[in-house]
Amino acid sequence: MSTIPNRNQPAATRKPREERWSEILTVATELFYQKGYEGTSLQEIAERLGIMKGSLYYYIRSKEDILFVVLNEAHKAGLERMTSAAQVEGTALDRLRAMIIAHIRSIADNVISTAVFLNEMKSLPQESQDKILGGAVNYPKMFEQVLREGMEEGTIRQDLDPKLTATIVLGSLNSTHRWLHPERHGNLRKVQDHFTRILISGLASDGN
Amino acid sequence: MSTIPNRNQPAATRKPREERWSEILTVATELFYQKGYEGTSLQEIAERLGIMKGSLYYYIRSKEDILFVVLNEAHKAGLERMTSAAQVEGTALDRLRAMIIAHIRSIADNVISTAVFLNEMKSLPQESQDKILGGAVNYPKMFEQVLREGMEEGTIRQDLDPKLTATIVLGSLNSTHRWLHPERHGNLRKVQDHFTRILISGLASDGN
């Protein structure tokens, strides 16, 4: 009955729960970004953390748990930024401009988690997707709202369908995650500038 | 030595090479669309075709072969359409408009293969990606080219960087694959209309 521990592996550095948990999320997000959710194994995640894959189940109940939390936090973080940007003073056109600039900055600051969010949302069961997206506010509605207001007050042209236009604008901004590089800081202003110049003059009611 | 065929399974309907091969590509494309490349098994592909998964190796050398052909043909088909659209007569602005309309139509007609192309390109080794994208012409360059010409002739505003603007325009158009539904035919015109209205008036030199 002698217990033979067979310690040929150095034990992992023991860490408090919160710290290790956020490490798991960070590492998983990076791997999901590089290889996709299905292409990433728990083995790989564990290896990068220096622990055994079985130890992950001290923190999770299934692989899907990790994806859910990653996507949920990415969505929450982005939506928070956008919400505060939508509250600047001025015309609806001013607010739209602020939202565009804020969203690009938000994506640039979180290219990886944004990409994972946009690419891997479909890997979750519908029920979990609804839980993430089903809050009181959401991206498309916010854009649709500000477009409607701008049309009423006359700063935004009225020959466009607000809902479709919101989809187009949001999609355009989101597509930047494919090529936006946050390390190139000077570039960010330029990108924001181009987007506002193109979209604002494309959406404003007159030649401004 | 008696050969016991053990025919408890109905044999698959035997089909000529070309026909079966295009069936494989069609089925694989649909499955890659629904579950991603990594999430799709050869077993599933075979099941939909009514053959054994081992039989697939009469047509391929590896699973990756299927993805390569699917992506390559999707890319070729789209580029062909765009190329012919870029040759309409008129100003560069007219050509840009034609390219926008053509590309949206091209995506709408091939939502599935377009989505697979944009989502699963990264699942291929870099070498294979280069082989697909490395032709004489490519999407971003075509847009950059027409933008430059429009700036020279004065129909397109000159305070924009052609390369960055091309990236933005192309990304905007490509993002439609996430929500464009080809079955709704009346919708297509509306989408094309919105895109041209927004982008053209955002890019043109004057208030047109």
Place this chain on the structure above:
DNA sequence: ATTGATACCCACCGTCCGTTTGGTAGATAA
């Protein structure tokens, strides 16, 4: 000094994966 919770190890499970191999019925051609 003892205890109880915490953070992790490690061997193992059943399943599914892409891939390989040997074989064969049916059409074609000589």
Place this chain on the structure above:
DNA sequence: TTATCTACCAAACGGACGGTGGGTATCAAT
């Protein structure tokens, strides 16, 4: 009639997968 080709079957391969469960070293609190 015989030989060859074509399109597929059937079974097995090793390995990787997500997941389980008993065990244990380390820690803070007593």
